[in-house]
Amino acid sequence: MIRFENVSKTYPGQPRPALEKLSLEIEKGEFVFLVGQSGSGKSTFMRMILRETRPTTGRVYVAGKEINRLANWKVPKLRRQLGTVFQDFRLLPNKTVSENVAFALQVIGKSRSEIRRVVPETLELVGLEGKGDRMPDELSGGEQQRVAVARAFVNRPMILIADEPTGNLDPATSVGIMKLLDRINRTGTTVVMATHDAGIVDQMRKRVIELAGGVLVRDQSRGAYDYEN
Numbered sequence: 001m002i003r004f005e006n007v008s009k010t011y012p013g014q015p016r017p018a019l020e021k022l023s024l025e026i027e028k029g030e031f032v033f034l035v036g037q038s039g040s041g042k043s044t045f046m047r048m049i050l051r052e053t054r055p056t057t058g059r060v061y062v063a064g065k066e067i068n069r070l071a072n073w074k075v076p077k078l079r080r081q082l083g084t085v086f087q088d089f090r091l092l093p094n095k096t097v098s099e100n101v102a103f104a105l106q107v108i109g110k111s112r113s114e115i116r117r118v119v120p121e122t123l124e125l126v127g128l129e130g131k132g133d134r135m136p137d138e139l140s141g142g143e144q145q146r147v148a149v150a151r152a153f154v155n156r157p158m159i160l161i162a163d164e165p166t167g168n169l170d171p172a173t174s175v176g177i178m179k180l181l182d183r184i185n186r187t188g189t190t191v192v193m194a195t196h197d198a199g200i201v202d203q204m205r206k207r208v209i210e211l212a213g214g215v216l217v218r219d220q221s222r223g224a225y226d227y228e229n
């Protein structure tokens with residue numbers, strides 16, 4: 001589903017590479033935690049999957065396509081297969097919950113009847129049934145993140161990229177979001193999640209990929225946040 005082959009990335013004007021000779025493969029349906037200190041290259045890794053940045057050398061394959069060789073006009077089609085969730089929710093403040101989720105389908109040209117069918121279904125899946133007419137600022141942080149997850153998942157993407165999705169949430173609320181991501185993963189969606197939340201990584205026991213200074217230093221199945229023997 002995702003393959004990095006000897007990937008290095010040096011940003012213009014930077015002395016050191018953000019990623020260095022990174023090789024790894026993530027299979028369909030896996031759940032992967034990406035850990036490492038600030039500046040270790042996690043965002044660069046995820047932005048490469050989204051083709052928001054490109055490798056300086058090496059190859060990145062996402063859903064069978066090589067990112068560097070993909071024509072610009074094909075990038076939207078690639079991104080349709082990728083859902084994204086961020087720490088700061090990024091909801092449209094002037095649209096209701098339902099409209100936020102519907103918007104993700106409108107921009108890719110889905111019919112009104114499909115949108116009417118799929119949006120309530122997805123809100124129910126994320127535990128927001130009955131809240132479709134609320135505005136984002138009428139929701140708790142955890143609920144806002146559920147809207148963001150609904151929006152990311154409404155199109156049933158093959159891959160969900162989550163960058164610190166629990167970073168703004170208290171521990172109990174974070175657990176709820178993790179249960180939701182786990183449920184989405186069980187539908188067959190590959191989940192790649194960058195996090196600094198040791199508690200969550202230790203609790204979930206999924207594959208852990210650790211970067212340090214742009215280098216892969218650990219790739220462990222059923223791993224913990226910190227390396228343990």
Ligand SMILES: Nc1ncnc2c1ncn2[C@@H]1O[C@H](COP(=O)(O)OP(=O)(O)OP(=O)(O)O)[C@@H](O)[C@H]1O
Pocket residue numbers: 011012014017018036037038039040041042043044045
């Ligand atoms: N657009 C950019 N231009 C120049 N340098 C960049 C750019 N983006 C990231 N970097 C550098 O690349 C390195 C890796 O950064 P990256 O954002 O990938 O780390 P990170 O692990 O995601 O950090 P954090 O946990 O703080 O989000 C850092 O040294 C950073 O300063």
